[in-house]
Amino acid sequence: MSNILVLTGSARPNSASSKVAEQVSAAIARHDGAQGTIVEVANLQLPFFNAPTAPSADDYEITDPNVQAWSDMVQAADAVVWVLPEYNHSMSGIQKNAIDWLYSEWKDKPLMMVGYGWYEGAHTLAAAKHVCDVVKPEIRAEVGLGFMKQLNVDGSAKEQAEVDQALDAAVAKLLA
Numbered sequence: 157m158s159n160i161l162v163l164t165g166s167a168r169p170n171s172a173s174s175k176v177a178e179q180v181s182a183a184i185a186r187h188d189g190a191q192g193t194i195v196e197v198a199n200l201q202l203p204f205f206n207a208p209t210a211p212s213a214d215d216y217e218i219t220d221p222n223v224q225a226w227s228d229m230v231q232a233a234d235a236v237v238w239v240l241p242e243y244n245h246s247m248s249g250i251q252k253n254a255i256d257w258l259y260s261e262w263k264d265k266p267l268m269m270v271g272y273g274w275y276e277g278a279h280t281l282a283a284a285k286h287v288c289d290v291v292k293p294e295i296r297a298e299v300g301l302g303f304m305k306q307l308n309v310d311g312s313a314k315e316q317a318e319v320d321q322a323l324d325a326a327v328a329k330l331l332a
């Protein structure tokens with residue numbers, strides 16, 4: 157697996173999500189032949205979902221060029237990592253919107269989820285799993301990272317060895 161897309165989940169300047177994504181990308185790079193590409197969710201410039209039909213509908217058509225580019229990226233990826241911030245015990249709106257735009261692209265896609273926050277991402281991981289019940293990727297690994305535990309609140313590693321160990325083990329499962 158050479159092409160692994162790492163999706164961030166925040167539009168905030170200096171987001172923790174970007175720093176966690178860098179840690180994920182570094183873990184991927186430690187595995188022979190694997191390469192992670194970080195996709196900043198805000199840079200996708202996706203509209204709020206406004207298509208006339210649901211992406212699961214037979215007559216669903218993508219007309220927005222940014223959505224098409226996003227669809228192409230996910231289709232081309234060998235695997236995907238969702239870096240999941242926790243907002244009000246759920247996923248961030250911008251990340252949910254990006255996931256909502258696609259449907260068939262997620263089916264059976266090897267997926268690793270990295271939740272983070274004050275509860276080690278427990279609620280955002282749970283929310284993401286509800287989404288997966290519908291879009292049906294192949295969940296291969298999940299990691300929860302906690303502020304003041306493994307991470308500093310800016311998303312950088314507080315306990316680098318623990319972060320590396322958790323991410324390396326998860327990436328190994330993703331690539332298996």
Ligand SMILES: Cc1cc2nc3c(=O)[nH]c(=O)nc-3n(C[C@H](O)[C@H](O)[C@H](O)COP(=O)(O)O)c2cc1C
Pocket residue numbers: 165166167168170171172173174241242243244245246272273274275276277309
């Ligand atoms: C609207 C909002 C709601 C939040 N709710 C939670 C929460 O429910 N659980 C949690 O652990 N952290 C929560 N936080 C704190 C975030 O985990 C923290 O701000 C983190 O840095 C968000 O990731 P980001 O910097 O990539 O946006 C919330 C932050 C915001 C802005």
